[in-house]
Amino acid sequence: MTTSTAIPEVKLTDGHDVPILGFGTWQMTGDVAYHAVLDALKAGYRHLDTATAYDNEAQVGRALRDSGLAREDVFITTKLPPGRAGEERATLSASLRELGVDYVDLWLVHWPPDGQPAPGTWAEFIALRDEGLTRSIGVSNYSTGHLDQLVDATGVAPAVNQIKWSPLLHDPARLAELRDRGVAVEGYSPFRAGDLDASELVEIAERHGITPAQVVLRWHIQHEIVVIPKSQDPDRLRSNLDVFGFSLTDDEMSRIDGLAR
Template identity: 60%
Template sequence: MTSPVQPTVLLPGEVRMPLLGFGTWQATGQAGYEAVLAALDAGYRHIDTATMYGNEREVGRAVKESGLRREDVFITTKLPPERVGRERETIEESLAALDLDYVDLWLVHWPPTTPAEGIPVWREMLAARDENMARAVGVSNHSISQIDELVQATEENPAVNQIRWSPSLYDRQVHAAHRDRGVVLEGYSPLRTTDLADPVLVRIAAAHDVSPAQVVLRWHIDHEIVVIPKSVTPERIRANADVFHFSLTASEMRDIDALGG
């Protein structure tokens, strides 16, 4: 199928990251491979994996077999905390498993256990980017103060911080703090942490003739927050990708923001 032109956000180095991505946590083996293939067929052009997920090989195979050009698919993987000190080896293993020359985004999956290790790890991430193993580098599950420490030490912002995010977790100050620092906010578990029966979401979904889940995904996109829903069910994979034919009004956005208390 022909996918609509998808909205993107600009990362440093003129890297365009699609605002809608496909999460692959817990999608392993043949089921993982089939889910990624289904996602690419449904129009996703951004796939999120991690060393910790144990599915980089399946992700790489699905991308290869999708028939899409490499430059048309944005691929993220992540460095696990127990690989501190083995960053270079880890990205090389990821690229080998994915069967790629580079990833579009490499993230520090969790802050290292010892805070003092954070800056050396970040310097290794930057080195991998400078050697063209990753087009952009960032972090995941980091607080604003942890991001500030990295920037103060290296004068290099993480391109992205991937954190749990949804209407019920909405925090205007956290959102603004990322924007002020030029760090793209990327949300994971958008549906897992949402009450899809909430009357506000049900009302807005009815107004647009879509599902509450589609409203939640569109809310992220209209905020220019990257969102990575995950599913291994083909129907749900397609429904989650079908969010480009409507947008939310300013008052609907405010009503959904208010769910975060």
């Protein structure tokens, strides 16, 4: 079983580090969320991704407490729903209460409010970061143009843009645009947004004696893209974490890149 100390970290431009592999909790609520997160922490995950809209922050916080791990050993992300623009402080305060923590490691604008970059919301994010209620701030589902508007308005670039990413969605140009701006890429839906039955993935998996899902996660990692798979199945979440004992060759990486549509 992979231990948390084996998980590499990505350095953000604000000086903080984020584990490159995390545990997603979208569509998990109630006891299902609690047990899945607790299993994930026991397996060695040290990066949890939740959101106000997921309605599971309390369960994530309870699992963290019951895990026996120190707060500072687990990286926690949550997100502001776009409909809460203008209620940034109240929303983050509610998230901290639900999670049972004094700060989160990363707070994201979940979607552009009304399809706009919302520099006023971003200014509030900067202020709350400066107060120590979140260590890093970022966005999710933002275009490059949206990011540039935030920087033009505030002088501060998001540390992270969390976007849907998979071999089918691989876009080297967009990746370069974000990295040129100092924005780390965090990919969600690595399996749902892809095709685990693709012949290239199946062949590469068979060659390494692993699963296509592990190939996809390793591909993200070798591209230095933070990835947050999710699973309620204890065996599968452990398998998703067990991706640091092998490497993909340059040829295999290129073949997987070539799946992009």
